[in-house]
Amino acid sequence: MAEALNAATRSFLQSKILRLVWLPLLGALALWMLLGLFFWSDLVEALRRLIAFGVVAEWYSQAVAHFLSEWIVTIAMLLALLPLTYATALFVTATIAMPIMAALVAARDYPQLARRGSSTIGSILNALGATLIYLLLWIVTLPLWIFGVPAIVLPALINGWYNDRLFRYDALCDYTTHEEFRMLTQRHRSQWFGLGVIAALIQMLPIVNLISPVYSGLSFIHFGFARLTQLRAASTAPAQISAR
Numbered sequence: 001m002a003e004a005l006n007a008a009t010r011s012f013l014q015s016k017i018l019r020l021v022w023l024p025l026l027g028a029l030a031l032w033m034l035l036g037l038f039f040w041s042d043l044v045e046a047l048r049r050l051i052a053f054g055v056v057a058e059w060y061s062q063a064v065a066h067f068l069s070e071w072i073v074t075i076a077m078l079l080a081l082l083p084l085t086y087a088t089a090l091f092v093t094a095t096i097a098m099p100i101m102a103a104l105v106a107a108r109d110y111p112q113l114a115r116r117g118s119s120t121i122g123s124i125l126n127a128l129g130a131t132l133i134y135l136l137l138w139i140v141t142l143p144l145w146i147f148g149v150p151a152i153v154l155p156a157l158i159n160g161w162y163n164d165r166l167f168r169y170d171a172l173c174d175y176t177t178h179e180e181f182r183m184l185t186q187r188h189r190s191q192w193f194g195l196g197v198i199a200a201l202i203q204m205l206p207i208v209n210l211i212s213p214v215y216s217g218l219s220f221i222h223f224g225f226a227r228l229t230q231l232r233a234a235s236t237a238p239a240q241i242s243a244r
Helices: 002-012 022-052 055-059 062-109 120-146 148-172 178-187 189-203 212-243
Strands: none
Touching: 002 062, 002 212, 022 062, 022 212, 062 120, 062 148, 062 212, 120 148, 148 178, 148 189, 148 212, 178 189, 178 212, 189 212
16 A cells, blocks of 8 residues: 555656646536535525524524524534535546546556456446445434544544545556456455545645545555556466466
């Protein structure tokens, strides 16, 4: 994993890769600005009414309930926007930037790797499925975040799983057969997840998180390509020996 992270750092500094850094951020920003333009006020008002006329309204006056509901709605929206923006940025990275980055990395560092697959639809379906599960995990585990340890550990584990599920597929889908993908997944399952958790921790750092989706994707590409190179070398070695 350390080698993959170092290789990702070298690749990240290439001019063609640097041009992709803003793609996930701008994509997520554009999407949520567009949705906010049409639906923000309706959503905020619906949440405010739900809170103001619920249990809070029974305990306090309507004025106090209205005041509290404004704060609760604001907090709820911020908590919701965090995973939504994060998921959107990674979704854009996985479906749009990853194929471009994989081609650049393969041409520069792994020219011996032949493309053996292509799955644009598969990439989109994988990203959609992973995103839905990711958002569901956030919703289910949100009550646990009021405690100290879960508030630190859960984001790293959930985001690590999401990175693994997204980037592992898109790093390999154009360069592996179904059998190769299955073997690489099974043999290095813990390392894939560990790389996802490391990427999740990097993505939590302020400012750094703006460029982290592309860097995380690069680390998965390098890790996958290195393991794929080893796998193919091992599979061709017995054939070469028998031919002699």
